[in-house]
Amino acid sequence: xxxxxxxxxxxxxxxxxxxxxxxxxxxxxxxxxxxxxxxxxxxxxxxxxxxxxxxxxxxxxxxxxxxxxxxxxxxxxxxxxxxxxxxxxxxxxxxxxxxxxxxxxxxxxxxxxxxxxxxxxxxxxxxxxxxxxxxxxxxxxxxxxxxxxxxxxxxxxxxxxxxxxxxxxxxxxxxxxxxxxxxxxxxxxxxxxxxxxxxxxxxxxxxxxxxxxxxxxxxxxxxxxxxxxxxxxxxxxxxxxxxxxxxxxxxxxxxxxxxxxxxxxxxxxxxxxxxxxxxxxxxxxxxxxxxxxxxxxxxxxxxxxxxxxxxxxxxxxxxxxxxxxxxxxxxxxxxxxxxxxxxxxxxxxxxxxxxxxxxxxxxxxxxxxxxxxxxxxxxxxxxxxxxxxxxxxxxxxxxxxxxxxxxxxxxxxxxxxxxxxxxxxxxxxxxxxxxxxxxxxxxxxxxxxxxxxxxxxxxxxxxxxxxxxxxxxxxxxxxxxxxxxxxxxxxxxxxxxxxxxxxxxxxxxxxxxxxxxxxxxxxxxxxxxxxxxxxxxxxxxxxxxxxxxxxxxxxxxxxxxxxxxxxxxxxxxxxxxxxxxxxxxxxxxxxxxxxxxxxxxxxxxxxxxxxxxxxxxxxxxxxxxxxxxxxxxxxxxxxxxxxxxxxxxxxxxxxxxxxxxxxxxxxxxxxxxxxxxxxxxxxxxxxxxxxxxxxxxxxxxxxxxxxxxxxxxxxxxxxxxxxxxxxxxxxxxxxx
Amino acid sequence: xxxxxxxxxxxxxxxxxxxxxxxxxxxxxxxxxxxxxxxxxxxxxxxxxxxxxxxxxxxxxxxxxxxxxxxxxxxxxxxxxxxxxxxxxxxxxxxxxxxxxxxxxxxxxxxxxxxxxxxxxxxxxxxxxxxxxxxxxxxxxxxxxxxxxxxxxxxx
Ligand SMILES: Nc1ncnc2c1ncn2[C@@H]1O[C@H](COP(=O)(O)OP(=O)(O)O)[C@@H](O)[C@H]1O
Ligand SMILES: [Mg+2]
Numbered sequence: 001x002x003x004x005x006x007x008x009x010x011x012x013x014x015x016x017x018x019x020x021x022x023x024x025x026x027x028x029x030x031x032x033x034x035x036x037x038x039x040x041x042x043x044x045x046x047x048x049x050x051x052x053x054x055x056x057x058x059x060x061x062x063x064x065x066x067x068x069x070x071x072x073x074x075x076x077x078x079x080x081x082x083x084x085x086x087x088x089x090x091x092x093x094x095x096x097x098x099x100x101x102x103x104x105x106x107x108x109x110x111x112x113x114x115x116x117x118x119x120x121x122x123x124x125x126x127x128x129x130x131x132x133x134x135x136x137x138x139x140x141x142x143x144x145x146x147x148x149x150x151x152x153x154x155x156x157x158x159x160x161x162x163x164x165x166x167x168x169x170x171x172x173x174x175x176x177x178x179x180x181x182x183x184x185x186x187x188x189x190x191x192x193x194x195x196x197x198x199x200x201x202x203x204x205x206x207x208x209x210x211x212x213x214x215x216x217x218x219x220x221x222x223x224x225x226x227x228x229x230x231x232x233x234x235x236x237x238x239x240x241x242x243x244x245x246x247x248x249x250x251x252x253x254x255x256x257x258x259x260x261x262x263x264x265x266x267x268x269x270x271x272x273x274x275x276x277x278x279x280x281x282x283x284x285x286x287x288x289x290x291x292x293x294x295x296x297x298x299x300x301x302x303x304x305x306x307x308x309x310x311x312x313x314x315x316x317x318x319x320x321x322x323x324x325x326x327x328x329x330x331x332x333x334x335x336x337x338x339x340x341x342x343x344x345x346x347x348x349x350x351x352x353x354x355x356x357x358x359x360x361x362x363x364x365x366x367x368x369x370x371x372x373x374x375x376x377x378x379x380x381x382x383x384x385x386x387x388x389x390x391x392x393x394x395x396x397x398x399x400x401x402x403x404x405x406x407x408x409x410x411x412x413x414x415x416x417x418x419x420x421x422x423x424x425x426x427x428x429x430x431x432x433x434x435x436x437x438x439x440x441x442x443x444x445x446x447x448x449x450x451x452x453x454x455x456x457x458x459x460x461x462x463x464x465x466x467x468x469x470x471x472x473x474x475x476x477x478x479x480x481x482x483x484x485x486x487x488x489x490x491x492x493x494x495x496x497x498x499x500x501x502x503x504x505x506x507x508x509x510x511x512x513x514x515x516x517x518x519x520x521x522x523x524x525x526x527x528x529x530x531x532x533x534x535x536x537x538x539x540x541x542x543x544x545x546x547x548x549x550x551x552x553x554x555x556x557x558x559x560x561x562x563x564x565x566x567x568x569x570x571x572x573x574x575x576x577x578x579x580x581x582x583x584x585x586x587x588x589x590x591x592x593x594x595x596x597x598x599x600x601x602x603x604x605x606x607x608x609x610x611x612x613x614x615x616x617x618x619x620x621x622x623x624x625x626x627x628x629x630x631x632x633x634x635x636x637x638x639x640x641x642x643x644x645x646x647x648x649x650x651x652x653x654x655x656x657x658x659x660x661x662x663x664x665x666x667x668x669x670x671x672x673x674x675x676x677x678x679x680x681x682x683x684x685x686x687x688x689x690x691x692x693x694x695x696x697x698x699x700x701x702x703x704x705x706x707x708x709x710x711x712x713x714x715x716x717x718x719x720x721x722x723x724x725x726x727x728x729x730x731x732x733x734x735x736x
Numbered sequence: 737x738x739x740x741x742x743x744x745x746x747x748x749x750x751x752x753x754x755x756x757x758x759x760x761x762x763x764x765x766x767x768x769x770x771x772x773x774x775x776x777x778x779x780x781x782x783x784x785x786x787x788x789x790x791x792x793x794x795x796x797x798x799x800x801x802x803x804x805x806x807x808x809x810x811x812x813x814x815x816x817x818x819x820x821x822x823x824x825x826x827x828x829x830x831x832x833x834x835x836x837x838x839x840x841x842x843x844x845x846x847x848x849x850x851x852x853x854x855x856x857x858x859x860x861x862x863x864x865x866x867x868x869x870x871x872x873x874x875x876x877x878x879x880x881x882x883x884x885x886x887x888x889x890x891x892x
Contacts, residue, residue, distance in 0.1 A: 031811055033841025071772055072815030072871060084750035089812060092869040123868045131846035133831040133867060141828070327890035330827065337851055454828060 002116065009039045009048065012056075017043045021114070023101045025088035027073065029054060036088050038076065040105055045078060047087040055085045065105040067098060076102055093123040093131070099498060115491070115538050138461045145450075148457045155232045166224045170280065173217035174288045178295060179210035181430035185299075189423035221280065229275035233268045236459055240264045246467040249534040267455040274452030282445045285438035292435045296428065300420050303428055306401040310394040311439060317394070318443035321387045326447070328380050335373040342366050395436045402428050468554060478556040481545045482510040483641040483672030485531065490540035492530055500526050501537070502695040513673040515683035517714060518692035524676045527692070528644050531674065532561055562640030564667075566647035567624070568631030572616035575604055578630055582638040590637060597666040598633035599659040600626070625656030632663045643668055645675040657682075680718050689714065743781075743790050745802035752809050754781045756790060765789060767809050773855060773863055776814070779806065816863070816871045817843060822884035825891060831867070832891050838872065845870060850892055862892065 005022045013019045019039040028034035028049055036049045045062065047054040057080045064079045076087045076098050090098055100116070107114040125132055125139035132139055156163050187203050190196045241264060296304040346353060346362050353362055406428065409420040485508040492501040500523050508514050516524045529535050530542065533549055542549045549557055559582075570578050579594060580586040591611070595601040603626055607613045613620045615630070622630070628648060635643065648664065661682070668675075677683050684703055691699035691706070691714050698713050699706055706714035744755040746762060753762035765781040770791075780791045795803050817838030824835045832847045845866035847853060853865040860877040877885060 027815070027840075031815060031840055033817075033838075033843060070813045070815075071769070072813065075812070082749055086750070089815075091815075092866075095868075130833060131844060131867065133846055133848065135868065141833075326827070331890065334851060341851075 005039060006037070008051075009037045009046075012046055012048060012053070013039065013041050013044070017041045019046075021101060021104045021116070023088075023094075023097050025076075025090040025098070026094060027089040027091065029086070029089065031089075038088050038101060040101065040108065042108065045087065045105060055087055057085060059105075059109055062105065062109055065102050065109065067095075067102050069095075074098065078105070096122065096135070096495070099495070103499070138457065145453050148453050148460065151460060152232075152456055155235060156228065159228060159231060162224050162228055166221060166228065169217045169220040169224065170284050171287065173214050173221055174284060174291060176210045176214035176217060177288060177434070178291055180207050181427040181434075182295075183207050183210070184430055185421075185423035185427035187423070188426045189421050193422065221284070225280045226276050229272050229279075232275060233272040236271070237264060237268050240268070240459060240462060243463055243465070243467065247462075247465055248468055249529070251465055267459050270455040271452055271459070274448055274455075278445055278448045278452065281438075282442075282449070285442075289435060289438060292431050296431060296435075299424050299427060303402055303406055303420065303424070306405060307398055307428070307432055307435065309401065310398045310436075313394045314391060314436065314439040315442060317387070317391060318440045321383070322443050322447050325380070325383060328376060328383070331376045332373070332380060335369065335376055339366070339369045339373055342369055391440045395432075398436065399429070399432055402432065475551055475553040476547055476556075477553045478544070478547070478560065481560055481641050483560075484508065484510045484543075484545050485642065485672060485674075486541075486543040486546075487527075487531075488541040488543065490530060490537045490542065492526065492535065492537045494526075494535075499538075500695050501530065503540070504692075504695070504697055505540075506690060506697065508672055508674065509687075510672055511670055512687040513668055513675060513685070515686035515689045516674060516676045516692060517680060517683065517689055517717065519717075522692040523695045524692055525646055526695075528563075528646055528674065528676070531642075531644070532563070533557060560641045561644060562635035562638050562642070562667075562671075563644045563646065564628070564631050564635055564648045564664075568627050570616040570622075570627060570630065572614065574612050574614055575607075575630060576611040578615060579633045579637055581634060586637055591633075594633045594637040595630075597636050598629045598663040600629035600633050600663070603629075623656070625660060628660060629663055632660075632667055636667055641671060643671045643673045645673065645677070647676055647678055680714075680721055691717075743792070743802070744799065745805040747805060752805060754789060763789070767806060767813065769810070769814060772814060773857060779810070815840075816873050817841075819864075819872050819874045819880075821881065822887045825887045827891070836872070843872070845872065847891070854892055 002021050002023075005019045009022055010019055019041050022037060022039040025036040025038065026033060028036060034049070036047060036054065038045070038047045040046075040059075042059070044056065044058050045065075046056045055078070057078055061080045062078050063081075066077055066079075068075050068077055073089060073091045074095055075089045078085050078087055088098065104114040104116065123132060123135050124130065125142055127142045128139060130139065130141055183203050183206050187200065191200050191203065244264070293304070293308075296307055342362070342365055346366065353359055403425070406420055406425040410416075410422055410425065413419075485506075487504055487506040490501055490504050491499060493499045504527065506514075516527065518524055526535075530537055533542070533554060536550070544552065544557060571581060573581075576588070576591060577584075579591050588611075592601060595604060604610055604613075607620070615622055615627075632648075645664065645668075648660070673686075675683060675686060683689060686703065689699075689701060689703060689706055690697055691712075693713060699709065701709075706712055707718060709715055742757060744762075746753050746755065748762060748764075751764045752767065754765040755762040763783055765783055767779050767781055769776055770778055770780055777794045778791070779795075781789050783789055792798065795806065798806060817840040819836045819838050821837040822834065823837060823842075826833045832850070833844070834847060835844045836842070845864075847864060847866055850864075855863045855865075857863065862874050862877075864872045864874070866872070874880070874888070877888060880888065
């Protein structure tokens with residue numbers, strides 16, 4: 001991630017100690033927008049602004065490098081010989097970059113080789129420098145529209161038969177629609193003027209056929225098109241869903257899940273809407289406009305020119321109109337949203353409003369928002385009305401010109417059989433209505449296309465994310481493992497530069513139970529995430545039965561792990577299916593045996609629909625302890641070699657806890673177990689306890705050993721908890 | 737409460753220090769605004785344990801030297817450029833891209849969900865928080881040139 005330093009910075013370092021890492025901040029010391037460069041070599045740290053050196057510190061003298069996060073930005077600070085030096089001030093845009101640089105300084109200072117992240121979630125587009133809608137996302141300004149189009153088109157390849165049908169039908173429907181005006185011309189000139197009455201029936205037949213054909217082909221077009229649009233979008237949706245399942249947790253971590261759901265549903269719907277309604281409208285009308293243009297010119301190029309006269313006006317006018325309208329639409333959306341917020345707040349908070357006697361104030365606020373919405377709506381309607389009127393005038397001008405000059409030409413030569421005849425004029429009149437109508441909408445459709453392409457692009461950007469490597473070639477498939485786990489000097493950070501696990505080494509013998517203890521935020525859950533390989537460590541190794549997990553097939557490792565968490569997730573399915581989610585082929589007997597061991601069988605049978613009760617979102621609600629026991633039954637059935645309990649007993653009252661303890665005792669038998677428990681007493685039967693603090697192991701030993709340690713961290717935690725329990729007990733006494 | 741000239745601020749070893757009559761020696765502090773948006777003149781001083789040591793209700797409670805020190809420190813901590821001109825705005829899919837000129841120089845930023853990320857202090861005064869958390873202030877919409885104002889109003 002560190003580009004080669006600029007020459008001016010490189011020149012500030014001696015040849016034998018060249019600058020290795022550097023970064024550019026976006027604020028000068030006096031708080032203006034400007035550049036400050038910070039360079040780091042093996043021996044020193046230097047900050048400069050223009051040609052002025054702000055700080056030049058030998059690395060050996062630096063006691064601490066840190067980042068201060070402040071209200072209006074951040075700064076990189078180094079403390080040297082008791083004095084605080086501000087190296088750089090920068091906006092939030094650069095927090096990731098400077099966190100990494102800070103870490104580099106700390107690493108060098110402590111004599112470690114710096115771990116440099118190869119990619120950073122930058123807040124600015126690397127190409128055009130404009131701010132990104134989300135860190136590490138794609139730049140909507142730089143996306144090549146053509147590539148997105150090509151990619152969309154590629155989605156159509158499996159359905160080429162239908163695409164061909166679509167093209168054929170729409171061409172035929174356009175051609176059919178072009179026929180009647182030509183027939184009118186012939187009826188006027190041949191039947192009426194030349195008196196060829198016998199031809200009339202024939203011509204009328206042709207008109208009817210053309211109408212029928214046009215509508216038939218249009219129906220086929222719309223139908224094929226709707227099918228194709230829906231099909232492509234359904235394909236995209238399922239690709240997105242599959243992708244979301246396989247994305248690294250790191251991605252889910254950085255993006256709210258709502259955003260992903262939005263992308264799956266909203267963006268694909270937007271795309272579908274355009275593909276079904278917008279694109280065919282555009283294509284069919286382009287085709288018919290071009291065809292009409294050609295026919296008009298061939299009928300009479302002079303009159304055709306008159307028809308074309310208002311065209312630039314229509315197109316430019318349409319463009320201007322949408323440019324004006326767009327922000328207003330936006331404003332209307334915002335104001336509708338504001339109104340909704342007030343309304344729903346008034347309704348949901350009706351008790352609070354009443355008890356604080358603020359009804360009048362709410363009414364005033366609502367009225368204010370309502371008026372604001374009213375104003376934007378009226379100006380929208382005004383612009384709309386004005387637009388259509390002026391477009392009609394432009395079109396009418398074209399029509400009038402054609403009639404005027406056409407009429408004069410006919411009067412000058414009433415019996416012409418070539419050039420402009422009465423029939424020509426009739427045909428022109430019919431064509432003009434077909435011709436002008438769509439033109440005013442082209443700008444709108446263009447606008448729409450841009451949006452749809454952006455949607456498509458956002459969908460593709462998710463599809464392009466890296467996924468977990470499930471089946472890398474050359475990896476070992478683990479069979480039933482013994483369950484020996486070894487962590488070898490593991491370091492890890494969620495956000496680059498902010499280390500959460502700071503060098504942990506730990507060996508867990510097969511079949512033993514290790515308890516992880518520590519304050520909240522110490523890194524216990526993170527350690528478990530690493531063991532499950534939800535994340536990969538920045539450095540260090542994780543060994544399972546002596547194999548480095550990176551050389552092990554991912555699913556063959558994960559399938560050996562069972563996890564029971566504080567708030568276990570139940571799927572929207574029956575209890576039966578939930579218990580056998582990891583092993584759908586398990587028999588009912590096996591499920592019941594597992595449920596019995598998990599102390600869940602009794603309460604399940606008490607429920608009206610027993611094992612068929614649907615739980616999870618929108619199902620029967622269960623207590624925390626009940627959900628927990630279902631999860632344990634699931635884990636027992638899954639029969640993992642390694643078991644992980646993350647605060648599995650925290651959310652449960654003491655009575656349930658007893659049942660849960662029994663369930664857990666059944667579960668951990670014979671498995672390597674790593675348990676995190678809030679109540680330290682529950683870890684009494686662990687073979688070994690490991691105390692974490694701030695991402696490092698500070699104590700290790702059995703329960704008794706650690707308790708006996710004077711002034712130890714664990715002893716302190718236990719004392720604190722005993723005190724809390726005593727206070728709680730007293731309070732309960734008082735309440736009773 | 738506090739009265740003028742009881743507390744003194746000074747720079748020592750690159751840090752702001754506070755000296756109060758009952759202190760044995762000046763202590764390193766950080767100035768914080770408890771109401772950064774609605775009452776920026778109120779400042780509390782906290783030590784490295786986040787203990788609140790002193791509060792002032794306005795800079796005029798300080799002697800001139802202390803005042804200069806504090807202003808300097810606050811400028812850095814509460815950096816919030818004031819938008820003076822909006823050179824262009826563009827909206828792509830719910831994200832508004834702004835190019836502005838501020839009292840601290842030119843800037844560009846992206847804003848999403850203006851309803852959530854724009855705080856109105858009164859009808860003409862607002863604070864904008866961009867997608868990464870940088871803040872920009874517009875002290876008086878009426879004072880912007882007409883083109884800028886129009887751009888702002890279509891978004892906010
Ligand atoms: N998904 C995450 N993204 C970023 N930071 C995280 C994430 N999960 C945890 N952290 C941070 O990592 C540190 C350790 O968290 P965690 O492992 O959950 O602690 P514990 O389980 O010991 O309470 C905390 O400072 C927490 O804020
Ligand atoms: Mg945790």
